[in-house]
Amino acid sequence: xxxxxxxxxxxxxxxxxxxxxxxxxxxxxxxxxxxxxxxxxxxxxxxxxxxxxxxxxxxxxxxxxxxxxxxxxxxxxxxxxxxxxxxxxxxxxxxxxxxxxxxxxxxxxxxxxxxxxxxxxxxxxxxxxxxxxxxxxxxxxxxxxxxxxxxxxxxxxxxxxxxxxxxxxxxxxxxxxxxxxxxxxxxxxxxxxxxxxxxxxxxxxxxxxxxxxxxxxxxxxxxxxxxxxxxxxxxxxxxxxxxxxxxxxxxxxxxxxxxxxxxxxxxxxxxxxxxxxxxxxxxxxxxxxxxxxxxxxxxxxxxxxxxxxxxxxxxxxxxxxxxxxxxxxxxxxxxxx
Amino acid sequence: xxxxxxxxxxxxxxxxxxxxxxxxxxxxxxxxxxxxxxxxxxxxxxxxxxxxxxxxxxxxxxxxxxxxxxxxxxxxxxxxxxxxxxxxxxxxxxxxxxxxxxxxxxxxxxxxxxxxxxxxxxxxxxxxx
Numbered sequence: 001x002x003x004x005x006x007x008x009x010x011x012x013x014x015x016x017x018x019x020x021x022x023x024x025x026x027x028x029x030x031x032x033x034x035x036x037x038x039x040x041x042x043x044x045x046x047x048x049x050x051x052x053x054x055x056x057x058x059x060x061x062x063x064x065x066x067x068x069x070x071x072x073x074x075x076x077x078x079x080x081x082x083x084x085x086x087x088x089x090x091x092x093x094x095x096x097x098x099x100x101x102x103x104x105x106x107x108x109x110x111x112x113x114x115x116x117x118x119x120x121x122x123x124x125x126x127x128x129x130x131x132x133x134x135x136x137x138x139x140x141x142x143x144x145x146x147x148x149x150x151x152x153x154x155x156x157x158x159x160x161x162x163x164x165x166x167x168x169x170x171x172x173x174x175x176x177x178x179x180x181x182x183x184x185x186x187x188x189x190x191x192x193x194x195x196x197x198x199x200x201x202x203x204x205x206x207x208x209x210x211x212x213x214x215x216x217x218x219x220x221x222x223x224x225x226x227x228x229x230x231x232x233x234x235x236x237x238x239x240x241x242x243x244x245x246x247x248x249x250x251x252x253x254x255x256x257x258x259x260x261x262x263x264x265x266x267x268x269x270x271x272x273x274x275x276x277x278x279x280x281x282x283x284x285x286x287x288x289x290x291x292x293x294x295x296x297x298x299x300x301x302x303x304x305x306x307x308x309x310x311x312x313x314x315x316x317x318x319x320x321x322x323x324x325x326x327x328x329x330x331x332x333x334x335x336x337x
Numbered sequence: 338x339x340x341x342x343x344x345x346x347x348x349x350x351x352x353x354x355x356x357x358x359x360x361x362x363x364x365x366x367x368x369x370x371x372x373x374x375x376x377x378x379x380x381x382x383x384x385x386x387x388x389x390x391x392x393x394x395x396x397x398x399x400x401x402x403x404x405x406x407x408x409x410x411x412x413x414x415x416x417x418x419x420x421x422x423x424x425x426x427x428x429x430x431x432x433x434x435x436x437x438x439x440x441x442x443x444x445x446x447x448x449x450x451x452x453x454x455x456x457x458x459x460x461x462x463x464x465x466x
Contacts, residue, residue: 082365083365085364307413
């Protein structure tokens, strides 16, 4: 009984708090978003007070937002694995430290739940490394937000994108950001000075230097870039640059050669799950950083397979459809890859 | 036409109740709503990434041969479903049904393949979302 009274009191206090703060000031900042819609997916919601009122961004892209008293509504676009553009309609109730609610996918009325909690910015910088070695299978690639906060340049590139420009069709690596969400396993091999990640997809290899070195200045850019890492508490923090131009995902959101990527990788306490919050800083293309949450589960039983890739069927298909010239003429869109 | 409607119903249901969705570029190349079936002789089989492909020769309503391209998941998924590179070979007679390509292109995204001996392969499965 005491518990109920206390919780009722808390709810009352929260509501009073909301009612008296006319601009939802407590919303401002970054929230960790967890949705359960077929699988668990993670994201970041950022609320920002502007002259035009409160705005919300999910993973770096604006969403439709409606606030009334302690009720919130959002429409968040995403793409499915096949590249189809879809959206989820979120409704929820705001309390002081969390937002809870349900969601409906607009294309098939499938439902799910969601919760958001304020991201704690306090970081323990003392290194407390954990052993993340082993084979990991992907659970989800995050919210897969399509529309991002593009610069004028990026908007032009997105509008002009065709799936014919997708490097993966020609067996060329889709690069760090996109590959990190690819649906095949990765194997992590670690020691004190270097963590190596072997990706089944595109046979990619990443070396993450843990020895405190500086970024080299004259190394050519590559699909996975040059990475150095350190531990903050038991979070592996990786900084990557020297990336070749590529795309965030199959909707063709561009990544320039000036991009810098920060990944914060944490393992669950039972050692069974791994998650990475990837943040893409690329001011040439995006007005705000783009985020992507990836999740994996430990799969010691899995076997890493060869990524046997051949671009011939892609070209042969285009030739049969009379589209080979169209493809060849798009060389300008591909030459930066 | 009746047959088409039938497939729309049956395979539409199969498709949308599946939790696994197609691989990249699906939406740019294939219809989510329109399904079809084509029968013919296998010309080329490519058991590779990024998508496994079968090119096969189909005799159309006018009696002319046309080449169709059928795509599906890459080998990592197919091997985990018991389909290996020798399951379908050039010269085999097959019947493929699946999502039709956009803009009347001669493409199918494979839902099922019926082999000469009547056995049916369903490539869907695995974590290709």
